[in-house]
Amino acid sequence: MQPWGREWWRLFLILVVTGGMGAWFDALSWGLCAGLAISLVWQLWQLRRFELWLMGRGPRLDEGRHDIWAEVAGQVLRIKRRSQKRKRRLSLILKQFLRSTAALPDGTVVLSADSRIVWFNHAAQRLLGLRSPHDTGQWVANLIRAPAFVRYLDDASYDQTVEIPSAHEPDTTLSLQIVPYGDDQRLLVVRDVSRERRLDQVRKDFVANASHELRTPLTVLSGYVEMLLDDVGRDHSAWAGPLTDMREQTVRMEQLLADLLLLSRLDESPRAAAMQPVDLTHLLRRCCAEGARVAADKVTIEAEIDESLVLRGVEGELRSIFDNLISNAVKYTAPGGKVRLKAARVGEGLQVEVVDTGIGIAPEHLPRLTERFYRVDGGRGRDQGGTGLGLAIVKHALQRHDAQLLIQSQQGVGSRFQCLFPAHRVLAVSALENCG
Ligand SMILES: Nc1ncnc2c1ncn2[C@@H]1O[C@H](COP(=O)(O)OP(=O)(O)O)[C@@H](O)[C@H]1O
Ligand SMILES: [Mg+2]
Structure with a gap:
C-alpha cells in the first residue's frame, strides 16, 4: 500500500476505535476528539524524530519503515546525495581550473x-x-x-x-x-616582455650604428663626386650626366642616413622631450619660408600664424615635425595647388595644421602612414626624393611632446595634418620674455 493510503487508514482505525469506545459510553464526540488528539501527538513525536535524524542525532528513518515519514526521509536523502555529487563535480572542475591557471x-x-x-x-x-x-x-x-x-x-x-x-x-x-x-x-x-624589449633594443642599436658607420664613407664619396663634377663640368665631358646622377643619389643617401639617425635618437629616449621654451611663431615662419623656397612657383604657401605662440619642447624636434609636414604637402600637391599652415591656441592647448589641395590619401592607407618606410605609392615617393621616414619622425617627435597627430584626407581633394599640443606644453608669452 502507498504511504499516504497507510496514513489515512491509520487515522481511520484510531477514530473508529476511539469513536466506538466513546459511543459505548454515550460520548461519541469526546471519543473522536480523543482519537484526533492521539493522532496529533503521534505525528508530533514523528516530527521530533525527523528533526533529530536531520541533525544527525537520531536513528535512520528511511529503512525498515513504510510510512509517510520514511518516504519524506528517503526524498531528503536523494536530494542530499544529488547535491553532494554536484558539489564534488564543481570542486573537481574548480581544482582543474586553478591547476591550469597556476601552470x-x-x-x-x-x-x-x-x-x-x-x-x-x-x-x-x-x-x-x-x-x-x-x-x-x-x-x-x-x-x-x-x-x-x-x-x-x-x-x-x-x-x-x-x-x-x-x-x-x-x-x-x-x-x-x-x-x-x-x-x-x-x-x-x-x-x-624583457626578451622582446631586448630584441627591440638590438634592432634599434643596429640601425643607429649602421647609419653612423655609413656616414663617414658617404661623406668621402660625396666629396669626391662634388670635386669630379666641378672638374668635368668645365670640359662638358660624357661623364657629366652620370656624375650628376651620382651626386643626386649621394644626397638622397645622406638624407636617408640623417632621417635614420634622427629617428633612432627619438626612439632611444621614449621619455618626454625637455621643456625649453620655443618661439613657435618664429619657428613656423622659418619653416614656411623654407617650404616656399622648395616649392618655388609650383605651389603657393599661405601662413596664418598667431603672434606670440610659445611651446615647451625641443626646437630641433619641433622643426623636424613642421619641415616634414610642409615638405610633404608641397611634394604631394600638383602645380597650381595651395598649402595652408595655420597655428593658433585652441582652448588651453595649441593646434598647428597643414592643409593642402594635393593628391590626397585613400582611407585604407591612413592607419599605416606613420610606419617606417610606408609609402602610398612607393615609386612616386622615392622619385620625389622622400625617404619614407618623414611621418614616422613626425609621430615620434609629437609623442615626445605629448601631442597628437590627426590625419584627414580625401583622394583628389587634399589632406589635413593636425598637431594638437596639450595645455602643459603651451607657455604664456610673458614667460618667454622672462626667459630672455
Ligand atoms: N600631404 C600629403 N598628401 C598626400 N600623401 C601624403 C602626404 N603626406 C604624406 N603622404 C603619403 O604618406 C607617405 C609617407 O610620408 P613620409 O613618411 O613623409 O614619406 P615620404 O618620404 O615618401 O614623403 C608618402 O609616401 C605619401 O604617400
Ligand atoms: Mg616626407
Whole structure:
C-alpha cells in the first residue's frame, strides 16, 4: 500500500476505535476528539524524530519503515546525495581550473572591485614577488608601486597595456593589463616582455650604428663626386650626366642616413622631450619660408600664424615635425595647388595644421602612414626624393611632446595634418620674455 493510503487508514482505525469506545459510553464526540488528539501527538513525536535524524542525532528513518515519514526521509536523502555529487563535480572542475591557471606562464591576479588581491598564480608570485597567503586581501597598488601602474589602475580604461620594470628581478620588463570581468571583478595579467624589449633594443642599436658607420664613407664619396663634377663640368665631358646622377643619389643617401639617425635618437629616449621654451611663431615662419623656397612657383604657401605662440619642447624636434609636414604637402600637391599652415591656441592647448589641395590619401592607407618606410605609392615617393621616414619622425617627435597627430584626407581633394599640443606644453608669452 502507498504511504499516504497507510496514513489515512491509520487515522481511520484510531477514530473508529476511539469513536466506538466513546459511543459505548454515550460520548461519541469526546471519543473522536480523543482519537484526533492521539493522532496529533503521534505525528508530533514523528516530527521530533525527523528533526533529530536531520541533525544527525537520531536513528535512520528511511529503512525498515513504510510510512509517510520514511518516504519524506528517503526524498531528503536523494536530494542530499544529488547535491553532494554536484558539489564534488564543481570542486573537481574548480581544482582543474586553478591547476591550469597556476601552470600558466603569464602571471594572473584576481582583483576585487576595490582593487584588493583575491587570488594569484605561481607566475604572479615569481614575476611580482607576491607571497601566499600574506598578500591575499592586500591593496594591489601597495605591492606594485610603479607610478605608471598606479596611474593605469586609477585610469579605469584598460584597453592598453602598461610596461614597468620588475622590482624583484633585475633587467626584467613586465607588461601588465587589467581585464574587467563578471561583477566588477578584474583580472590582472602580467607578462615578462624583457626578451622582446631586448630584441627591440638590438634592432634599434643596429640601425643607429649602421647609419653612423655609413656616414663617414658617404661623406668621402660625396666629396669626391662634388670635386669630379666641378672638374668635368668645365670640359662638358660624357661623364657629366652620370656624375650628376651620382651626386643626386649621394644626397638622397645622406638624407636617408640623417632621417635614420634622427629617428633612432627619438626612439632611444621614449621619455618626454625637455621643456625649453620655443618661439613657435618664429619657428613656423622659418619653416614656411623654407617650404616656399622648395616649392618655388609650383605651389603657393599661405601662413596664418598667431603672434606670440610659445611651446615647451625641443626646437630641433619641433622643426623636424613642421619641415616634414610642409615638405610633404608641397611634394604631394600638383602645380597650381595651395598649402595652408595655420597655428593658433585652441582652448588651453595649441593646434598647428597643414592643409593642402594635393593628391590626397585613400582611407585604407591612413592607419599605416606613420610606419617606417610606408609609402602610398612607393615609386612616386622615392622619385620625389622622400625617404619614407618623414611621418614616422613626425609621430615620434609629437609623442615626445605629448601631442597628437590627426590625419584627414580625401583622394583628389587634399589632406589635413593636425598637431594638437596639450595645455602643459603651451607657455604664456610673458614667460618667454622672462626667459630672455
Ligand atoms: N600631404 C600629403 N598628401 C598626400 N600623401 C601624403 C602626404 N603626406 C604624406 N603622404 C603619403 O604618406 C607617405 C609617407 O610620408 P613620409 O613618411 O613623409 O614619406 P615620404 O618620404 O615618401 O614623403 C608618402 O609616401 C605619401 O604617400
Ligand atoms: Mg616626407
